[in-house]
Amino acid sequence: MSTELKVPSAGESITEVTIVEWLKKEGAWAARDETVAVIETDKANVEVNAPVAGVLTRIIKGEGEEAIVGEVIAHMEAQEQPRDAASEKRPAASGVAEKKAVDTVEAVSSAVNSSAAKGVSVTPAPAVPSAPSLPEGLRAPPSIRRAVRQGLVPAEQVRGPGLAALSEGALARSVPSEPAIREEERVKMTRLRKTIAQRLVTAQQTAAILTTFNEVDMSAVMGLRKIYKESFADRHGVKLGFMSFFVKATIEALKDLPQINASIEGDNIIYHNYYDIGVAVGGGRGLVVPVIRNAERLNFAQIEQTIGDFGRRAKDNKITPDELQGGTFTISNGGVYGSMMSTPIINPPQSGILGLHAIKERPVVRDGQVVVAPMMFIALSYDHRIVDGREAVTFLVRIKECIENPSRMLLEV
Numbered sequence: 001m002s003t004e005l006k007v008p009s010a011g012e013s014i015t016e017v018t019i020v021e022w023l024k025k026e027g028a029w030a031a032r033d034e035t036v037a038v039i040e041t042d043k044a045n046v047e048v049n050a051p052v053a054g055v056l057t058r059i060i061k062g063e064g065e066e067a068i069v070g071e072v073i074a075h076m077e078a079q080e081q082p083r084d085a086a087s088e089k090r091p092a093a094s095g096v097a098e099k100k101a102v103d104t105v106e107a108v109s110s111a112v113n114s115s116a117a118k119g120v121s122v123t124p125a126p127a128v129p130s131a132p133s134l135p136e137g138l139r140a141p142p143s144i145r146r147a148v149r150q151g152l153v154p155a156e157q158v159r160g161p162g163l164a165a166l167s168e169g170a171l172a173r174s175v176p177s178e179p180a181i182r183e184e185e186r187v188k189m190t191r192l193r194k195t196i197a198q199r200l201v202t203a204q205q206t207a208a209i210l211t212t213f214n215e216v217d218m219s220a221v222m223g224l225r226k227i228y229k230e231s232f233a234d235r236h237g238v239k240l241g242f243m244s245f246f247v248k249a250t251i252e253a254l255k256d257l258p259q260i261n262a263s264i265e266g267d268n269i270i271y272h273n274y275y276d277i278g279v280a281v282g283g284g285r286g287l288v289v290p291v292i293r294n295a296e297r298l299n300f301a302q303i304e305q306t307i308g309d310f311g312r313r314a315k316d317n318k319i320t321p322d323e324l325q326g327g328t329f330t331i332s333n334g335g336v337y338g339s340m341m342s343t344p345i346i347n348p349p350q351s352g353i354l355g356l357h358a359i360k361e362r363p364v365v366r367d368g369q370v371v372v373a374p375m376m377f378i379a380l381s382y383d384h385r386i387v388d389g390r391e392a393v394t395f396l397v398r399i400k401e402c403i404e405n406p407s408r409m410l411l412e413v
Contacts, residue, residue: 003052005074007067010041010321017041018191019065019073024056029081037073038317042195043324044288045317054078064188196287203348208384211343214396216403218359218374221245224406236301242356243279244303246331248409249402250354251275251296253395254329259386260395261328263349269386278327278347279307283314289347290319291327335359341377351387354399355379 007017017039024036030050037048050056054076061073148154189197203209225240232240254261254275262271275296278289290310292303313319330347335358344355357377364373378399382392402409 001078002057003054003076003078004072005036005048005051005056005076007039007069007071007073008046008048009069010039010043010046014041014043014069014321016066016068016191017046019061019063019067020045021063022059024050026056026059029053029055029079030076031081039067040191041321042191043321044192044319046321048073050076052076052078053081192288199348200345203346207346207348209346209381210384210389210392211379211381212389212392212396213341213377213379214393214400216376216378216400217364218242218376218403220404220406222359222374232301236305238301238304238308240300241304241307243307243331243333244300245403245406245409246333246354246356246399247277247279247292247295247303248300249399250277250329250331252402252409253398256398257387257391257395259391260352260380260382262351262386263328264351264383264386265349272328274328276326276328278330278350279310280330280332281307281311281314283317283319288314288319288324289327289330290314290323291325329353331356335376341379343379344381346381346383351383352392352395353381355381 010017020038020040022037024030024034030036030053032051032053033049035047036050036056039046039048056074057077058075059073060075061067061071067073221242225242229240232238258271259269261275262269264270274294277292277295279292280287280289292298292306295303298306310319310323327347327350329350330344330353332344332353333356334342334344335356339357340360341357342355344353346353355378357379359374359376361372362375363370364375365371366373378396380392380396382395
């Protein structure tokens with residue numbers, strides 16, 4: 001009996017999806033609840049599991065095609081798992097292959113010995129090396145791929161998405177000075193990338209976004225991490241990072257300035273008496289912002305464990321749609337990529353986003369003396385419709401106070 005395989009519900013407000021990959025092909029057998037396909041929604045990738053144990057008889061929607069929630073994308077025929085005939089025949093096939101290999105070696109040896117006896121010199125033909133190529137799954141521009149195939153650029157120098165770690169200087173030195181081949185590559189935007197683009201444009205068009213800056217001395221936090229990093233990791237199984245300090249400091253600042261934790265709905269302002277903090281992380285298909293629910297109830301270790309789990313699953317596109325829903329405020333750490341200063345864009349309908357940047361040693365004045373200290377620029381982009389400049393500046397000052405004197409967060413002063 002044929003069973004329909006339908007697009008599952010992927011979260012509130014999601015009606016359309018894109019078929020990313022079929023893990024099972026037509027004619028393949030799958031166990032009940034085994035993942036047979038992966039679909040992409042506006043927010044994350046979702047696995048489609050087999051409703052019954054059986055054979056995938058027909059695929060209706062291929063990879064790259066779009067479908068709506070509830071639509072039939074394939075048919076399955078329920079049946080028991082067939083015996084693996086291939087595995088039973090494998091030893092015999094292996095034996096035949098080994099025999100052929102032995103016969104070939106003996107034939108070559110016989111020919112060489114015969115030629116040597118006749119005084120004929122025999123030189124084995126050199127092996128033809130295969131053309132170098134990039135590792136499977138690593139994307140790079142056509143010019144880079146061509147340079148690797150031609151042996152002009154070592155494949156190991158290309159270590160990331162796109163141009164990655166390969167510098168323009170290395171490419172220029174490797175490629176001969178001849179007329180460049182002008183190539184273009186047209187790639188369809190993923191559903192996630194289109195959604196990100198639409199939300200960013202909407203934020204710019206509907207909110208009165210303004211950004212204010214401050215700088216923070218990271219000496220106290222770095223000192224605490226140096227003292228307790230080993231004992232913290234041994235006890236909690238996770239490293240003590242900077243993000244937990246900033247999440248805690250953000251919550252303290254939001255408590256003092258509730259309008260930055262609010263949102264606009266029509267003619268109303270919705271004040272949230274909880275703190276769901278979104279943390280921007282780089283995923284396999286783009287930037288995602290999973291939400292730490294009720295972050296005010298978590299301690300430093302729980303925050304670090306949650307963020308670490310988000311980061312690992314984001315790389316494998318395992319963040320669920322529910323984890324991306326909601327959020328009352330967002331923190332984006334561009335410093336991990338080396339950013340010195342930026343103006344982050346609000347994630348609507350939120351009213352604020354905190355941008356963190358790289359820590360650099362800079363000269364600062366303390367007690368009339370110039371000293372070198374690890375400094376970080378921080379930025380707050382906020383919706384000027386409900387947040388005034390005074391509140392925005394006060395918010396960053398509160399963050400600065402908590403980070404430069406972390407004991408304030410423990411004493412709530």
